[in-house]
Amino acid sequence: MEWYEAIDQVTPHVFRISTPDGSGSGWLVSRSQVDDLCVLATAAHVIDSAHYWEKPIRITHHQSGGTLLLRADQRAIIIDSAKDTAALIFNSGELHLPQNNPQLFQRDYHLKPGNEIGWLGYPAVQGADLCFFQGHVSAYLDRETSYLVDGVAINGVSGGPAFAKWGDDVEMIGLVSAYIPNRATGVVLPGVALIRDINQYHDYADRVRNLDDAQAQQSTPSEPPPPPETETQTRG
Structure with missing residues (x-):
């Protein structure tokens, strides 16, 4: 697919x-x-x-x-x-x-790092409609039951569906919550998106x-x- x-x-x-x-x-x-x-x-x-x-x-x-x-x-x-x-x-x-109803990812399971996922949402950009974003799972945070993903999540996309594809199937794996930029050097550098899981x-x-x-x-x-x-x- x-x-x-x-x-x-x-x-x-x-x-x-x-x-x-x-x-x-x-x-x-x-x-x-x-x-x-x-x-x-x-x-x-x-x-x-x-x-x-x-x-x-x-x-x-x-x-x-x-x-x-x-x-x-x-x-x-x-x-x-x-x-x-x-x-x-x-x-x-x-x-x-x-x-x-959409197919939900299996309860109490999570994707391993390296899996590719996509997400949809309405970015707060003039003239923009529903947009698609894509990245790979960088890590799963057990305590937060959340994914860090190497992709972007800008204002307006929060709450949008995150999903994975397997063969002919699509499964919802979570929703967009936030973007965590890299500010370690004092300037804003690319960071990771925070995706909450589906449980x-x-x-x-x-x-x-x-x-x-x-x-x-x-x-x-x-x-x-x-x-x-x-x-x-x-x-x-």
Whole structure:
């Protein structure tokens, strides 16, 4: 499989996520087979301020162009701030979404260094639409359950899907969280992207039955943490 073929498989699951404070990327983890309940994966820092202040979140499905404005009572948000991951749960309504859920990488396994992966997202560059990035796994951080990847992740790409291809199959392996530049010499040099792994998303479809159930489980709003220090990393 060529990368353009893998992109064609992943793109139907990709969303732009916009809030009054900024924008990022996200992707469809799962959708219910009995109703229109959907779960989007994204980076926590993309939506944590909107969750805390009960601000609206606009999601735009890339393939169809369909959009929804989700107010606080129309969604549920489950956040893991330590891992910078979040799940946005909502009813899809009129959105024309793919019927199949994406294939997730096996729980409690991770890719070895040297494996090639790609990721998609909406960079905050004037005129840019959905963009593809690619690199190799440099290391897996066990304690952080995250990958360091020799590739870039610029503002707006946070929350976008990271994926690998095997033969004719594409598997989601995580989401974009941040970019860690090399500043050891006092100047900004190329660094590595930080990709959070997929483990926490395996059971979301089983955890919630409907929106009311999801809202009963959503994270208690808390003041978002300050952004990372610019000398160590920048968020995507």
